[in-house]
Amino acid sequence: MNGFLKKRNGFAVAAFTASLLSLFHGSAYADECPSEDFSQFLPAFSANAETQQRLTAMTVKSLVLKPTGENGNFEPQTTGVKSSTLTFPLMAPVATGKTEGVEVEAVDDSHFNVVDKRAGNSNIKIFNFSHQACWVLEGVEDWSISKKDLVESSNPRMSEAESFCFQRAEAFRGLGGLEQYRLTGELFEASLENYLCAAASGDPQASLNAASLSLSGMAPQLQTEKVEQLFKAAATTLPEGAMSLSLFYCDGNNISSDGPCQHPAQAEEALMEAARMGSAFATNALGRAYETGKFVTKDMSRALACYQLAAKNGSKGSVAHLERLNKQPAGIKASFCY
Structure with a gap:
């Protein structure tokens, strides 16, 4: 009787093992597992399409980035996908030992990314990957943005390729800004790379976004000459670009600088250009620069003229400055702002 039970138990174990192994393709029995050591398994798994297909779960957790329908935002969506619908190989070969551009992360003893x-x-x-009867690929996360999810260019200053780069840059920056994904740093790097692509022909907004992201500390810092080039392109039509160029002339490639303005004449001219473009904020800032002598010119009459113009254009800060100056005993007459 005991022998009979042992045989039945043995059959049950064998059946359970076969069921477990059926989670991945083919007849991947234990003796066909390349290695229990994941560092040895990965090169064997990635070597060819047949091995990858055989050691992939029948249903794979697939993460892809999809548009949310709001302002070009994207978010990751995860679904179960039958491995029979996938195109193998999924992964390019990985060499034994360290492979440039490939990082292996141990989640725990039974899970690796x-x-x-x-x-x-x-x-x-x-x-x-998870460890079952052998290591099995159970999920694929694709952090790229498909061209089919982007819209055709409506910006005459951008080529179609540059427009797609700009849309990707915006999407990656939005995902990185959430700071809830393990790839936060890489997402910001991807955003900067795509802004630079979009700015190749000198688009002002792409140029401003690229330079600003470079100075933010969230992405790699570009060379000083490149940042200046980008801000100059932005300053051709954007008041924010001209104001940013003014700050750059003062602080250089260091937003935390607290020293004197490095190039005051150029900074003043760039700020005047921003004011000429109709920015109330820039006009108010120019008035403050005239009042304090921050750059080259110190002229209270021009400061007053700038405050009046800025207030007329809706700057609340300028109203407070006007009230303050009007309380001074010595009368000041406005001359011209720029």
Whole structure:
């Protein structure tokens, strides 16, 4: 009787093992597992399409970035996908030892993530493995943005390729700004790379966004000459670009600078240009610069003229400055702002 039970139990174990192994393709029995050591398993798994298909779960958790329908925002969406619908190989070969652009993360003894950055920060993929009868690929995260989810260019200053880059840059910056994904740094890097792509022909908004992101500390810092080039392109039509150029002339490639303005004459001219473009904020700032002598010119009559013009254009800060100056005993007559 005991022998009979042992045989039945043995059959049950064998059946359970076969069921477990059926989670991935083919006849992947234990003796076909490349290695129990994940560092040895990964090169064997990635070597060819057949092995990848055989050692992939029948249903894979697939994460892709999809538009939310709001201002070009994207968010990750995860669904279950039958591996029979996937195109193999999913992963390019990974060498034994360290492979440039590939990071292997141990979640715990039974779970590893492989972060593949070889195609650049705009095309990162993360492969999720778990240990069953062998290591099995159970999830694929695709952190790229598909061209089919972008809209055709409506900006005459951008080519179609630059427009797609701009849309990707905005989306990646939005995802990075949430600071809730493990790829936050890479998302900001992808955003900067795509802004630079979008600014290739000198688009002012893409140029401003690229330079500003570079100075934010969230992405790699560009060379000083490149930042100046971008701000100059932004200053051609954007008041914010001219104001940013003014700040750049003072602080250089260091937003935390608290020293004197490095190039006051150029900073003053850039701020005047921003005011000429009709920015009330810039006009108020120019008035403050005239009042304090922050740059080159110190002239209370011009400061008053700028405050009056800025207030007329809706600057509340200028109203407070006007009230303050009007309380001074010595009368000041407004001359001209710029």
